[in-house]
Amino acid sequence: MLIELKDVRKIYKVGVERIQALDGVSLEVRENEYLAVMGSSGSGKSTLMNILGCLDRCTSGQYLLGGHDTTRLGSSRLAQIRNEQIGFVFQSFELLPRTSALKNVELPLLYSRKQGWWNRRKLANASLERVGLAGRIRHRPNQLSGGEKQRVAIARALVGGPSLLLADEPTGNLDTKTSEDILALFDRLHEEGQTIIMVTHEEDIARHAHRVIRMRDGKIISDEKQTGRKPA
Amino acid sequence: MSGTIWLPIRILLLILQSVWLALGQIWSNKIRSALTTIGIIIGVASVTAVIAALSGLKASVLTEFESIGTTTIFAGPDLPREGKFRNLPWHKIQFEKKDLENLLENCPSLEVYTPATWRSTSVRYGEQTVENMLIRGINNSWHKIENRSVIDGRPFSIIDEEQGWQVCLITEEVKKELKLDKDCVGQEIQIDGRSFRIVGVVEERISAFDMGRSKAEVYIPYETEWKLWRNHPVILAKAKKPEVAEEAREELRFYLRKCKGLKPGDPDLFRIETVEQVLRQFEKVSIIITTIATGVVGISLLVGGVGIMNIMLVSVSERTREIGLRKAVGAKPSAILLQFLVEAVILCFFGGLLGVLGGQGMTSALARIPNAHLDKAYIPMWAIGLAFGFSALVGIIFGMFPAAKAASLDPIEALRHE
Numbered sequence: 122m123l124i125e126l127k128d129v130r131k132i133y134k135v136g137v138e139r140i141q142a143l144d145g146v147s148l149e150v151r152e153n154e155y156l157a158v159m160g161s162s163g164s165g166k167s168t169l170m171n172i173l174g175c176l177d178r179c180t181s182g183q184y185l186l187g188g189h190d191t192t193r194l195g196s197s198r199l200a201q202i203r204n205e206q207i208g209f210v211f212q213s214f215e216l217l218p219r220t221s222a223l224k225n226v227e228l229p230l231l232y233s234r235k236q237g238w239w240n241r242r243k244l245a246n247a248s249l250e251r252v253g254l255a256g257r258i259r260h261r262p263n264q265l266s267g268g269e270k271q272r273v274a275i276a277r278a279l280v281g282g283p284s285l286l287l288a289d290e291p292t293g294n295l296d297t298k299t300s301e302d303i304l305a306l307f308d309r310l311h312e313e314g315q316t317i318i319m320v321t322h323e324e325d326i327a328r329h330a331h332r333v334i335r336m337r338d339g340k341i342i343s344d345e346k347q348t349g350r351k352p353a
Numbered sequence: 354m355s356g357t358i359w360l361p362i363r364i365l366l367l368i369l370q371s372v373w374l375a376l377g378q379i380w381s382n383k384i385r386s387a388l389t390t391i392g393i394i395i396g397v398a399s400v401t402a403v404i405a406a407l408s409g410l411k412a413s414v415l416t417e418f419e420s421i422g423t424t425t426i427f428a429g430p431d432l433p434r435e436g437k438f439r440n441l442p443w444h445k446i447q448f449e450k451k452d453l454e455n456l457l458e459n460c461p462s463l464e465v466y467t468p469a470t471w472r473s474t475s476v477r478y479g480e481q482t483v484e485n486m487l488i489r490g491i492n493n494s495w496h497k498i499e500n501r502s503v504i505d506g507r508p509f510s511i512i513d514e515e516q517g518w519q520v521c522l523i524t525e526e527v528k529k530e531l532k533l534d535k536d537c538v539g540q541e542i543q544i545d546g547r548s549f550r551i552v553g554v555v556e557e558r559i560s561a562f563d564m565g566r567s568k569a570e571v572y573i574p575y576e577t578e579w580k581l582w583r584n585h586p587v588i589l590a591k592a593k594k595p596e597v598a599e600e601a602r603e604e605l606r607f608y609l610r611k612c613k614g615l616k617p618g619d620p621d622l623f624r625i626e627t628v629e630q631v632l633r634q635f636e637k638v639s640i641i642i643t644t645i646a647t648g649v650v651g652i653s654l655l656v657g658g659v660g661i662m663n664i665m666l667v668s669v670s671e672r673t674r675e676i677g678l679r680k681a682v683g684a685k686p687s688a689i690l691l692q693f694l695v696e697a698v699i700l701c702f703f704g705g706l707l708g709v710l711g712g713q714g715m716t717s718a719l720a721r722i723p724n725a726h727l728d729k730a731y732i733p734m735w736a737i738g739l740a741f742g743f744s745a746l747v748g749i750i751f752g753m754f755p756a757a758k759a760a761s762l763d764p765i766e767a768l769r770h771e
Contacts, residue, residue: 171765174681176681176764176765177765196685196686197685197686197687200680200683200684200685200686201683201685203680203681203682203683204682204683204684205683209681209682211768215674215677215678215681215768217675217678219381228678228679228682229682229683231370231684232679232682232683232684232685232688233683234363237366238366238370277682281683
């Protein structure tokens, strides 16, 4: 089992008000699953993503990633886990400006305990090739199209060989055609064995996933396998 | 190659990486970085220039004293600051002529001595009068003590000294000021209305202590000075060797106390100075000046440091999203801290570098000022080290707060930052 969430709760305090962002979420994700998380804003799906991505800690409950309990870890250990096991893809790409595609992809390797600098370029090149951008490694973000930017971001997420790819509205800033390309890329990565969790609020996009969970008010209200999946 | 890398190497690589990132960041904000470091540049430039000027002055003074020699001893009457002799009248403490008669027998470490006087008075030659000419009463042995010989004519003879003849030696400058003939030996000049025959010309010495003062000096035998004007002497003497300078000083002190009839416990009624002492005094003054300059520079570095802190805070705030992303992809707080700290230190370091260069420029300019005796001014290595050390320290101190702020940012909040 790659991911085990056991009765996870997250409470924010805003002034005197307590906001229950997650209200007892339990979830299991196996290796090589392709999961879509759906829900309206305020449903708790972003909080869930942050916890799954080790960017945030739950108030109570337990989160096991690859069988290891992450609940009590300090920020340095969490950073290392993010570096080695999780790849993030954001809606707005989050590429460093004035920095080449290659350097952007190398970024996670800068903070890796496992990879030396002598491997960075090779790994980054391989990752860019994997997303089909081998010819554009010298380009800077402002010289790339939206779809290319997101491919660079995906290459960056994959460069460390993460066990989990977390995508937060990856097509939110892209047109339909480009979105389809990116989703096709996700399908391929999934076929290559990558575990993917994707947050979206569009049914069309969620249809690519094998499994869809829907959230409301900090709770999972449905969790179903997709049979009538859109072909890649 | 996979697997964990040896820790020290990893830290070194992390620092190198931070340096590289910081250089890139500074380069992409050239103007801002340059403006930020101006405070540091000015601070470092001024301290290095002050230290260079002092070093140059010290070198000049040292050369000066080396030419006089470290064996020269000066003794003159002086009132103690406190005690029963505090208000003694001057005529009670001044040296008597007879005090000097047995000086050499009583001070075996002394090679030679001369009674000496100096005063300013008017000197006339024909139509030409110079007010405030320096008149010095000396004996022949003065040439040996001051190491200045007669370059034209002859020095005072024993007869000149014993009889108190009205003869004089002059410097080249006197020739100019009195418009004397080129070959002036044998001519007569009027000192205080009395006629003196010029018997020789004494070589001039360039001295750091003559700043702006005329090098025109007239020398007459001490005996003559005494006969005509009753001027009491001070003592200029020379020890046999530098090693016995201190002994000579003690012998002279013992002898002078005996002459003055001082009892044990009474304070000295005179002051004896050696070149060593004067040097030590100069050393003291230069330490004080250096300390004050360092203080002033400390303040300007403080101001510069606040500038650095300000710009680093702006930088952290501008790059919040970037920090968030770096954290999301696995940068530990310590890595972010290091990145911003290194950036601040490098900024300060550049400031220090430009400051040292600026200081060198100011030093070269100082060295070109004529008659300021700063031509030997140079920046010593320790000052350069100090400048860089201080700059780095300012970077660490003032970079720490912004860097810590960056390191403690919450990645989620940071990525949401607009």
